[in-house]
Amino acid sequence: MDSYANLGLLRLCKQVCNSISEPTTGLYNNLLRILAKFEDYNDTHSVYQEMALNFIYPDEETYSIVLGSCSSLLDVVNGKTIHGHIVKMGFESFYLLDSALVEMYKTFGDCGDINDLSYWNPLIFAASQKRDAKEIFWLYKRMRMEKVQVDSFTAINLLRSSVDLGSLEAGRAIHSVVVVTGLRPDMPVNTALLTMYSKLGDLYNARLLFEQMPEKDCFVWNVIISAYCQSRYPEQSVELLRSMAKTGVRADLFTVLPVISSIRQLKSNWWA
Structure with missing residues (x-):
């Protein structure tokens, strides 16, 4: 396969891969690397789908290459779908994928509409992966200047960043935004609020919120x-x-x- 790749014969590389009776993840990764090297990004996703059809489990290298292809194609839909696969497979904590996800969402953010959450949330996600609380609040300030309202994802990341900064004042401000904007306080938002008040020592509001929560799982307790x-x-x-x-x-x-x-x-x- 590498010999054909050196000659730029990508079609023959695919034929070699398909001719193997028991292909492995490593074999497919080699083909994906070759396709990415020659910027054949559409075919990388086809190969990824072929792996699934052949019950070949991807690894962190597979996902890293495919995420890079989604970035190059500005393919938001498949990028988010593959991120979901990564979470389900338990690969999200791998450093290689952490970097690939950050770069992908940064790329998606650069090509979005500045007046839409689809522009801001990928940037906030990228900052949250780096645990950069100051950058998250800077992005939030820019969002407000553009009159973009927060959603659950934004609010949760802002509340976590308040804890990272040790700022109860910031956490209370985000709680006010959640209330004023009419954001539905679902379980993840309520849990993030409870965690923020608890970790920053405001037991009164933590207990008040806890008592008002309609659902309480083990984590909340x-x-x-x-x-x-x-x-x-x-x-x-x-x-x-x-x-x-x-x-x-x-x-x-x-x-x-x-x-x-x-x-x-x-x-x-x-x-x-």
């Missing part, structure tokens, strides 16, 4: 219990664990460890 533990309110954290048990939500290791710490603190206070 863990956030509020940990908040009380970290703020040195052991009695309340133990009481919350009892309430959690009554609702039928099963505790996990992240629930139990902070409560054990609280019980030790209670014993220490009692002996003191």
Whole structure:
């Protein structure tokens, strides 16, 4: 295959790949590298689809090459679809793919409409992958100048960035934006708000929000219990664990460890 590639005979490269009775991921990756080298980006996606039809599992190199092709073609639809595949396959934390996703979304952002969220959210996603909270808020400031309203994705990233900056004031401001713009407070937004208030030490608003949440999964209970533990309110954290048990939500290791710490603190206070 490499010999044909050196001569620029891409059609013969594909024929060699298709002639192998038991092709491997490495074989397909080699073909994808060749196609990308010769900027045959349309065929890279065809080969990716062929892998799926032949039950050949892609790896991080496969996804990196295909994402690069989507960037070059400005193919937003397939780019987002492949990002979904990456998440489902559990590859999102790989550094190689992290870089490829950031570059792809930056490219999509550069070609979008500045008055539309489809322009801003890819840029915010790219900044969030780098955990660059200052850049996210700078992008948000630019969004407001263009009179673009936030959606759930934007709000969640802004709330996480407030925590990264250690700014309760910024977090409260984003909460106000969520309320004023009429953004539906779904489970992910509510969880991000609860996490922000809990981690930044505003137990009053954290508890208020917690009590108002119509759905409370194990993660939500863990956030509020940990908040009380970290703020040195052991009695309340133990009481919350009892309430959690009554609702039928099963505790996990992240629930139990902070409560054990609280019980030790209670014993220490009692002996003191």
